Every structure is written in structure tokens, then in C-alpha cells.
Amino acid sequence: MKKKKKANSRIQPPVSVRVEPSKVTGWTFLTNHTHVLLCLYRNPEITLREVAVLVGITERMVQKIVAELVDAAYMAVTKVGRRNTYQITVDRKLRHPLESHCSIGDMLENLSNG
Numbered sequence: 001m002k003k004k005k006k007a008n009s010r011i012q013p014p015v016s017v018r019v020e021p022s023k024v025t026g027w028t029f030l031t032n033h034t035h036v037l038l039c040l041y042r043n044p045e046i047t048l049r050e051v052a053v054l055v056g057i058t059e060r061m062v063q064k065i066v067a068e069l070v071d072a073a074y075m076a077v078t079k080v081g082r083r084n085t086y087q088i089t090v091d092r093k094l095r096h097p098l099e100s101h102c103s104i105g106d107m108l109e110n111l112s113n114g
Contacts, residue, residue, distance in 0.1 A: 032057055034107075036065045040075065040086040041108040047083070074104060 030038075035055040039046055048066065052059040066086075069075045072095075076087045090105025099107075 030111075032061065033065050033069065034111075036062055037069065037074070037088060037104065038108060038111055040066075041088050042112060044086045044088075045080075045083060046086075 032055060036051055039051045039054050048062045049059050052062045055062065066075070066077070070077060074089055074092050076089070078085045078087065088104060088108065090103060090108070092104050093100050094102050094104065094107065
């Protein structure tokens with residue numbers, strides 16, 4: 001009788017993605033929506049499971065955030081085979097009156113240059 005190998009439940013990110021779980025405790029300056037957008041901006045082919053690990057939230061919460069961003073036209077999702085690709089609508093303005101002079105693209109570009 002052969003022994004069955006257990007499926008590896010660890011996340012196996014693509015070679016191009018370096019996944020380090022979030023280790024932040026307490027509050028942060030940016031929202032989970034911003035963190036999710038930043039992950040998808042940096043790598044449009046990343047899986048939502050990988051985003052969840054990076055941001056430090058559940059995959060279900062990432063799915064909810066992505067749905068809200070799609071509904072608000074801040075991004076679009078395209079199915080490519082069995083995977084999704086995410087396109088940020090970089091010219092959309094930020095929602096709060098204090099930041100409404102900036103676009104999502106401006107914000108993400110500034111955060112990515114760090």
C-alpha cells in the first residue's frame with residue numbers, strides 16, 4: 001500500500017513575486033484598500049491569496065475590497081486562462097476632498113518609488 005503525500009498547503013508564489021506576510025501590529029497610515037491596490041499595481045498577475053498574505057488580511061476580505069474597487073471603477077479584472085489580471089484605472093481621482101486633486105496612479109507611483 002502506497003502512502004499518500006499530503007498536499008502542500010503553503011502558498012507557492014510565482015518566482016517574480018516575493019511574498020512576505022505582514023507583521024504590522026496596531027494602526028497604519030494607509031487603508032487595506034490602498035494596500036490591496038498597491039499590491040495589484042506592483043504585480044497585476046498576483047493572486048488574491050498572495051495579496052492577503054502581504055496585506056495581512058483574509059483572502060475573503062481581499063475579494064471584497066477588489067469587488068468594491070471594481071464597482072467604483074477604480075480597477076478592472078480580466079480573466080486570462082485560469083488566472084486574473086488586474087488593471088488599475090490610474091487616472092481616477094481619490095475620493096476624499098482632501099486628496100481629490102490626486103489620481104490613484106499618482107498615489108501608487110509615489111508609494112512604489114519608496
